[in-house]
Amino acid sequence: MITTMITTTTAMMTWISPATMHSLGWALLHFLWQGTALAALAAAAMALCRRASVRYVLGIGTLLLMLLAPAATFFYSRNHPWQAQGARAEALQTSPTAAWPAGQGQTIASNPAHSAPAATSSNALSRLIEAWTVEAWLLGVAFFSLRTAGGFLLLERERRKRSSVVGPRVLEICYTLQDRIGLSRAITFCECKWLQAPAVIGWFRPIVFLPATALTGLSEEQLQAVIAHELAHIRRFDAFVNVFQVLVETLLFYHPAVWWLNKKIRAEREHCCDDVAVTVCGNAVEYARALTLMEEWRGAPAFAMAANRGPLTERIVRVLGLKPLGEGRRSVGLTGSVVCLTAALVAGNALLGMSRTKPQISFVAQAAATAAAHPAPSTRSAPAAKASPAHPQRDSQDNETAGSYIDAMKAAGLGDLTVDQLVALKIQNVTPEYVRDLREQGLNLDPEKLVAMRIQGVTPEYVRDLHAAGLNPNQDEIISLKIQGADAEYDRGLKEAGITPDVNHLVSLKIQGVTPEYVRALKAAGLTPTVDQVVSLKIQDVTPSYLKALHDQGIDPRADDAIAMRIQDVTPEYVRDMRALGLKPSTNELISMRIQGVTPEYVKALQSAGFKFDVNDIIGAKIQDVTPEFIERAMKHGFKDLTLQKLIQLRQLGILEPKADL
Numbered sequence: 246m247i248t249t250m251i252t253t254t255t256a257m258m259t260w261i262s263p264a265t266m267h268s269l270g271w272a273l274l275h276f277l278w279q280g281t282a283l284a285a286l287a288a289a290a291m292a293l294c295r296r297a298s299v300r301y302v303l304g305i306g307t308l309l310l311m312l313l314a315p316a317a318t319f320f321y322s323r324n325h326p327w328q329a330q331g332a333r334a335e336a337l338q339t340s341p342t343a344a345w346p347a348g349q350g351q352t353i354a355s356n357p358a359h360s361a362p363a364a365t366s367s368n369a370l371s372r373l374i375e376a377w378t379v380e381a382w383l384l385g386v387a388f389f390s391l392r393t394a395g396g397f398l399l400l401e402r403e404r405r406k407r408s409s410v411v412g413p414r415v416l417e418i419c420y421t422l423q424d425r426i427g428l429s430r431a432i433t434f435c436e437c438k439w440l441q442a443p444a445v446i447g448w449f450r451p452i453v454f455l456p457a458t459a460l461t462g463l464s465e466e467q468l469q470a471v472i473a474h475e476l477a478h479i480r481r482f483d484a485f486v487n488v489f490q491v492l493v494e495t496l497l498f499y500h501p502a503v504w505w506l507n508k509k510i511r512a513e514r515e516h517c518c519d520d521v522a523v524t525v526c527g528n529a530v531e532y533a534r535a536l537t538l539m540e541e542w543r544g545a546p547a548f549a550m551a552a553n554r555g556p557l558t559e560r561i562v563r564v565l566g567l568k569p570l571g572e573g574r575r576s577v578g579l580t581g582s583v584v585c586l587t588a589a590l591v592a593g594n595a596l597l598g599m600s601r602t603k604p605q606i607s608f609v610a611q612a613a614a615t616a617a618a619h620p621a622p623s624t625r626s627a628p629a630a631k632a633s634p635a636h637p638q639r640d641s642q643d644n645e646t647a648g649s650y651i652d653a654m655k656a657a658g659l660g661d662l663t664v665d666q667l668v669a670l671k672i673q674n675v676t677p678e679y680v681r682d683l684r685e686q687g688l689n690l691d692p693e694k695l696v697a698m699r700i701q702g703v704t705p706e707y708v709r710d711l712h713a714a715g716l717n718p719n720q721d722e723i724i725s726l727k728i729q730g731a732d733a734e735y736d737r738g739l740k741e742a743g744i745t746p747d748v749n750h751l752v753s754l755k756i757q758g759v760t761p762e763y764v765r766a767l768k769a770a771g772l773t774p775t776v777d778q779v780v781s782l783k784i785q786d787v788t789p790s791y792l793k794a795l796h797d798q799g800i801d802p803r804a805d806d807a808i809a810m811r812i813q814d815v816t817p818e819y820v821r822d823m824r825a826l827g828l829k830p831s832t833n834e835l836i837s838m839r840i841q842g843v844t845p846e847y848v849k850a851l852q853s854a855g856f857k858f859d860v861n862d863i864i865g866a867k868i869q870d871v872t873p874e875f876i877e878r879a880m881k882h883g884f885k886d887l888t889l890q891k892l893i894q895l896r897q898l899g900i901l902e903p904k905a906d907l
Contacts, residue, residue: 261379264323270375272319273382276500278592279314283307284502285586291509297516304510305486311503312493382499389495400446409899411436411455418465419453419472425525426476436460442539445475448484459539467535470526477521483514512559519564533564653677658684659692666692673699686712694720701727711736718748731755743768750776757783771796774804785811798824806832813839826852830860841867851876862889869893875901 261269287307291300411419411434419434433452440456453475455468463471478484490507497503523529650671654662657680662670673696682705683690683698690698701724710733711718711726718726726732731751738761739746739754746754757780767774767782770792774782787807794817795802795810802810815835822845823830823838830838841864850873851858851866858866871892878901879887895901 266375266379268319268322269382270378271322272315273378273499274374275318276311276315276497278590279318280311280497280500280502281588281592282586282590283310283314284506285583287506287509288585289583297513297520301510301513301517304506304513305489308490308493308503308506308510311497311500311506315497385498386495389498393491393495409436410434411460415455415460415468418469422469422473422476422525426473426480426521428476428480430479432476432479443471443475445478445484448488451479451484453479462538463535464531466526466528466531467538470522470528470532471535471539473525474518474522477518478514480521481514481517483518486510486514515560516563519560523564529564529566533561536561536564650677654680657681659690659695662692669693669696675699679705683708688720688723690720694724697724698727703727707732710734716748716751722748722752725752726755729755739764744774744776744779746776750780753780754783759783767792771801772804772807778804778808781808787811791817795820800832800835802832806836809836810839815839819845823848828860828863834860834864837864838867843867847873854880858889865889865893869896871896 284307287303290303294300294303410416415436416434419432423432431450433450435452435454437454437456440454441458442456443459444454446452446454453472455472459468459471490510494503494507519532523532526532651662651667654660654667654670654677657677659670659680670692675695679699680690680695683695686705686708688708698720703723707727708723711723714733714736716733716736726748729752731754735755736746736751739751739759742761742764744764754776759779763783764779766789767779767787770789772782772792782804785808791811792802792807795807798817798820800820810832813836819839820830820835823835826845826848828848838860843863847867848863851863854873854876866889869892871889875896876887876892879892879895882901884891
């Protein structure tokens with residue numbers, strides 16, 4: 246899993262342009278001080294507010310600003326002039342003499358006061374920091390995204406499998422409280438054993454889970470208050486806010502202020518629901534006792550909103566109307582907020598100075614202009630290199646050189662070039678002949694694309710070969726093809742193997758490492774995949790040896806089936822084990838069995854119970870959680886002529902499930 250995340254992140258990094266990398270990296274770094282400043286302001290404002298509902302709204306608003314801050318910084322740096330100037334500064338610092346006539350460039354380079362190695366080293370370090378920052382951020386987002394998805398999937402699985410409808414008496418209490426709170430939505434109330442504290446799960450169709458510990462360990466009055474607390478979460482749409490919090494935690498995971506603020510928001514949310522519970526039930530003492538009993542019930546999943554979530558001691562004190570524990574430290578908190586805000590602003594000012602590279606290009610440009618106006622003596626021969634009225638030929642040759650390059654570029658179709666564009670073109674050795682040759686291939690190029698193509702080593706011959714192969718890529722596609730190493734020979738090999746990719750497919754195939762030999766091997770194994778299917782087959786590591794092993798077991802999948810089987814981990818060994826048990830599942834049935842978690846051990850257990858199910862029956866039994874233990878329990882009750890449908894009905898109605906006494 247970690248290797249896959251790193252590989253995916255590395256692939257994504259290759260698609261991020263230097264300008265985007267620069268903007269994104271500095272946006273992430275700038276959020277370090279921005280997030281601290283916003284958290285400090287939120288802490289000060291929340292310390293001055295008495296009502297939990299106001300503190301909750303302040304927290305959500307600040308969290309929204311935290312999400313918007315790096316996005317705004319990113320778009321600002323993309324559109325602000327110093328972003329483009331910074332990129333040109335790097336080019337000038339890499340080769341400060343290439344953009345100017347020979348004498349002027351040597352003047353700048355030979356003068357220690359105007360040399361740029363220190364600036365070049367600084368920019369190299371800056372680019373390295375940006376790349377590391379973005380790559381680490383992408384890895385972190387991938388990790389927390391998988392963590393969140395896994396948590397929600399596990400929660401959904403438990404919700405579906407291990408819950409039952411509450412008894413009539415508790416259901417009547419729940420409906421009465423729902424009417425009293427004013428909720429007209431369809432809400433399900435379930436009893437469960439996998440939770441130890443009441444909790445709400447679900448967004449559009451919320452479910453209130455009441456564990457056996459709460460149903461048996463709380464009095465009716467206490468139970469009413471706890472249920473009212475959970476209904477308050479539903480009425481306030483807290484589940485949607487919680488998802489937003491998880492999203493921000495995933496994207497801005499690296500800042501402690503985000504986690505601190507989310508913790509405060511969740512605590513204030515519980516306070517708000519406590520207020521609703523006390524208002525509805527009217528007995529703060531009994532509710533406080535219920536919270537005290539649930540202090541030890543900490544068995545709720547992280548993504549569920551449970552009644553025992555948050556600092557219970559503080560909640561109990563607050564419900565009873567006592568003086569809050571942190572009341573005396575309010576002034577200290579305000580002082581700390583001011584200190585944090587000041588430190589954040591100082592750090593922000595320093596980062597702004599580091600990220601702006603405009604002074605560097607201004608310095609180089611100024612040095613070049615100064616050298617052109619006042620050429621320094623050459624180290625070889627001072628009289629020969631001295632620029633003065635006595636040597637008009639030298640000045641004339643320099644002006645003619647610059648003028649001839651500009652005129653030649655105009656003749657090649659590039660007119661009205663700015664100084665920065667001329668410098669970049671000259672540094673990358675973009676000649677008028679190079680421009681004309683590319684135009685002969687039907688390309689209408691702008692200066693930036695010319696520089697990019699020259700950097701990537703795109704030659705007119707390379708473009709000509711692509712056209713001869715039947716491809717007609719635009720400028721960006723040509724650059725992408727060259728970056729990935731996809732050329733006309735690679736395209737010709739794929740076509741000979743039996744697939745005809747377009748430009749975008751060619752890039753995707755090359756990225757995934759698809760070779761003509763791989764395509765031929767797939768066809769030899771009996772597949773006739775499309776280009777998209779070839780990419781998917783390669784991504785899922787569907788190899789010719791895997792297909793051959795399936796064929797040996799009597800399975801002849803199509804391309805889509807092979808992809809699905811590989812995704813669901815349908816191995817040749819799995820097929821062999823199922824066939825050994827007397828089953829002959831088709832390709833789709835194998836996929837369904839694997840999705841539902843049907844194992845050879847499960848089939849053996851069903852068969853040992855005396856039932857002869859076909860493949861569809863086994864899949865249906867697994868979906869309905871008809872286990873061998875459940876079948877044995879049904880048979881012990883003396884039921885005769887049991888069929889799968891009857892077993893499923895018994896399972897759904899919970900007839901054989903032991904009920905906890907209320």
